[in-house]
Amino acid sequence: MSAVSLESVPLTRLRPMQPTDLPEVFTIEQQAYVFPWTLRILQDCLKAGYRAWVLEEGTHLVGYAFLSVAAGEAHLLNLCVDPSYHNRGYGRRLLNHILQLARQYQVDMIFLEVRPSNIPALHLYTSAGFNQIGVRKNYYPHQNGREDALIFGMDLTG
Template sequence: MSAVLRQPGGRFRRMGLGDVHEVMDIERRAYPFPWTEGILRDCLRVGYDCWVFEREHIIEAYAVMSIAVGEAHLLNLCVRPESQGKGLGRRLLLFLMDVARRQDADSLFLEVRPSNEAALALYRGLGFNEIGERRNYYPAERGRENALVLARSLDNVRRPHGKRRI
């Protein structure tokens, strides 16, 4: 079983405890209300699918996803601020969709801020549809912000990496 998948210009690999410091640095710079180190460590501890995309030993993007009972839930997807707008988010999301499908998930769910127009464009461009709303889900400068709940079937996810196991 390989935990590293080489890609042109970088590689995907499973996140480890040794990555937490760098991931948290990116998290704090990318979000006004970042995850805590404890949340990230808990995700690793319980065995969620935690991945990084790195180039030349620098983490460019990372994601956390849970998979259970045929469903995947994207909990966090983040691209290093200075690397945003270069297609890394799309590349990582396509990779995660493939990972979820290979683990027998038939759908992928996520929450997104309605104010996060770049993320919404990414998700909608990859076939995600709005299925609901979670009221007061995210902290915001003035109170709370709702979350849009998006979902996508994974039945027709193309497998760019063939049928290799991760």
Template sequence: MNVLASLAAELAPLEFLPMNGRDLEAIMAIETRVYPFPWSQGNFADSMKAGYACWVAREGGQLLGYMVLMPSLDETHLLNISVAAERQGRGYGARLLRFAMEVSRVGGATSMLLEVRPSNARALALYKNYGFQVIGRRKGYYPATEGREDALVLRRDLGEVAA
């Protein structure tokens, strides 16, 4: 991507809105395209029903990403964060992550926890760029084409959220 396209993507207005049932069809279209083992529509519906912080990101009215955050005392667990396949690599994931961290911080969380596949190099690079550190490993956490894949557990203090 050239520098101007990257800058335009960074400056384009994103609208962050609470997720609702009307979003589920668009969410599932993204989820099933970007993950070999996607969440079900019921997973998203249950997360909203449970009162988790569920957000969508829209640009020009089009849903391009979403996140599900589970607050727990002074920590937030980032359960799902996704960007539409055709929008990846343009800085939207970073913008979603910054928003997730700020929502969590404003909500009283002092840290964020997440799991990521060791094979997901792009996500690992993003998280490390934003100060997340590996604090553990969950054996056989994710389904995989052949057997199971471990998850790396990452954590970040939320103090001041900066790019």
């Protein structure tokens, strides 16, 4: 067994998203999705006061998340990790932070939608304790027309 030098482990930190982060967030969004959110949507989310967080490795932004909180519920609107940083635990770190925030806001339930074709996201959400509670037919744009959204929820009262 070999020890890992602390110098070789990248430093990461979570912080609230700033408007100056949006160009880098938008670049990641475009790299991660065939049908990305527009820069205007990202800007509007910040203006609307959604809880938006970024995850940095050193000085590089590697992921972000948007959370809406209202009326005792939370909705994870977007959680995204730069594709070149996949499979390093960053998505789980962001999700855990979002769940912690939702609990701090004392919400009863948190919801999200996910494409059935997004197998890594499905694994992340189910392994974190989310359960499928419904389907939104033809919700997402797709190369061949439309794709359903699976609706997931988690009870945070227990």
